[in-house]
Amino acid sequence: MNKTTIPIVKNILNANDQIAEENKAFFTNKNILAINVMASPGSGKTSLILKTIEHLSHECNIAVIEGDTAPVTIDADKISELNIPVIQINTGGECHLDALMVRNGFSQLDLTNVDLIIIENVGNLVCPAAFHLGEHFSIVIASIPEGDDKPYKYPNIYRRIQSLILNKIDLQPYVDFDMDYFRKGIEALNPGVSFFPLSCKTDEGFEDWINWLKDKLQDNN
Amino acid sequence: MNKTTIPIVKNILNANDQIAEENKAFFTNKNILAINVMASPGSGKTSLILKTIEHLSHECNIAVIEGDTAPVTIDADKISELNIPVIQINTGGECHLDALMVRNGFSQLDLTNVDLIIIENVGNLVCPAAFHLGEHFSIVIASIPEGDDKPYKYPNIYRRIQSLILNKIDLQPYVDFDMDYFRKGIEALNPGVSFFPLSCKTDEGFEDWINWLKDKLQDNN
Numbered sequence: 001m002n003k004t005t006i007p008i009v010k011n012i013l014n015a016n017d018q019i020a021e022e023n024k025a026f027f028t029n030k031n032i033l034a035i036n037v038m039a040s041p042g043s044g045k046t047s048l049i050l051k052t053i054e055h056l057s058h059e060c061n062i063a064v065i066e067g068d069t070a071p072v073t074i075d076a077d078k079i080s081e082l083n084i085p086v087i088q089i090n091t092g093g094e095c096h097l098d099a100l101m102v103r104n105g106f107s108q109l110d111l112t113n114v115d116l117i118i119i120e121n122v123g124n125l126v127c128p129a130a131f132h133l134g135e136h137f138s139i140v141i142a143s144i145p146e147g148d149d150k151p152y153k154y155p156n157i158y159r160r161i162q163s164l165i166l167n168k169i170d171l172q173p174y175v176d177f178d179m180d181y182f183r184k185g186i187e188a189l190n191p192g193v194s195f196f197p198l199s200c201k202t203d204e205g206f207e208d209w210i211n212w213l214k215d216k217l218q219d220n221n
Numbered sequence: 222m223n224k225t226t227i228p229i230v231k232n233i234l235n236a237n238d239q240i241a242e243e244n245k246a247f248f249t250n251k252n253i254l255a256i257n258v259m260a261s262p263g264s265g266k267t268s269l270i271l272k273t274i275e276h277l278s279h280e281c282n283i284a285v286i287e288g289d290t291a292p293v294t295i296d297a298d299k300i301s302e303l304n305i306p307v308i309q310i311n312t313g314g315e316c317h318l319d320a321l322m323v324r325n326g327f328s329q330l331d332l333t334n335v336d337l338i339i340i341e342n343v344g345n346l347v348c349p350a351a352f353h354l355g356e357h358f359s360i361v362i363a364s365i366p367e368g369d370d371k372p373y374k375y376p377n378i379y380r381r382i383q384s385l386i387l388n389k390i391d392l393q394p395y396v397d398f399d400m401d402y403f404r405k406g407i408e409a410l411n412p413g414v415s416f417f418p419l420s421c422k423t424d425e426g427f428e429d430w431i432n433w434l435k436d437k438l439q440d441n442n
Contacts, residue, residue: 153290153291
C-alpha cells in the first residue's frame, strides 16, 4: 500500500461557531457593523434599539433582526413603524438565537447600503452567552430595577461583551442599587469594558452610547 | 412457541417527568408543600422568599432550595441568616433546574417537620417552563419595571402556573405599565390564575399572597 497523507483538520469549530464566522465574514465584506444585544426580559432591549434608530438613522442605514420565543410581533412592529428593515425570528420556544437562525434572518433582508445591523436576542441572561451569531460586538443591557448583584449571579454573559449598558437610571432614586458593588462585579469579570449608564426614557446618558457606536461605525469603514 | 404476553408500558414519561413525579410523591407523603418559584433575573424571587419566611416562619417550618447558574451564595446566605435550612444548587451554567438536581438538593436537607419547601429556580423566563421539578404549585414573579408585554412574549411559562405575583408595584408611578393590557395577556393564557400585585419593599399586597399560601398549606394537612 502506498503511504497516503491523511488530511488533518485543525481548530474544528462547532457548527454554530462555524456559521457565526461565516456570518461575520459576510457582514465584514459588506462593511456592515453587526451588534448582538442581550439582556434579561424587560431590561429595555427594544427601547434601546428604537432610541438608537432615532439618534442615528439620519446618518446611517440600519436594519434589525428581532429574536422572540413567541410568534408575536410587538417589538418588530415598533421598529417597522420607523421604516427600518426588520425581520423577526421566532425561535419556537428556544431560549436563544443561534448563528443559523441569524443567517436565515438576514438572508431575507435587503442589506444594500446597510451600515449597521442590530440583532435583538431573546430575553435571557443565561443561554445567549453560549452562542456567537457573527456579531462584531456583543452588548448586555442591565437595568437598575434588576439589582446590583446580577454580574455576580450571571457571570458568563458579562464576561463576553464589549459594551455594557445600564438602563433605567431614572429609577435610581426609588430602588436600592449600589453602583460601586455593581461596577466591582463587572470589573472582576470584564476589566475595562465600556460602560454606559443611561435612561431610554429620559435620554440621560444616551449620547455617550451613541458616540461609542459612531466610533465603531467609523472604524468599520 | 407459546404465546406470551408482551408487557406494554403506557404513559411513558421522559426521565425528568418521571423523577418529578417521584419528587412530588416524596413531598406529598411527608406532608410537605412544594412550590417552584420562577421569574426573570431581578424580579424579586429571593426578596419574595425572604419576606414569605418573615411572615410565615412563626407558624410553619420552611426549607429552601436555591438554584443558581454560578457558584456564588448571595441568595442562599440571606436565607441562611434567617436560620432556615437552605441548600444551593449550582447548575454550572445550565439555564434551569431539573427534577434530578432538586432531588439531589433535598436529599441533603433535614426535612423532619418541614411543612413548606420553596424552590427558587434559575432567573429565566424561558427554559424553566419546560421542566417540572415535583412541585405542587408553580408561580411566576413578574415585576412592574419589566413591562406589561411579558405574558405576550414569554407565554409558555405563564401558561403553566397556578399563581402569578406582580412585584414592585411601588414603582408603578415611575414606569409606563398598562395593568389592563398585562391582565388581558394573562387571562388569554391562563384564565382565572391567582394574581397578587404586591411590593416586597413596602409590604403592600403581601398579605393576600400569604393567605393564598396558608390556604394551600392547610389543604395539604
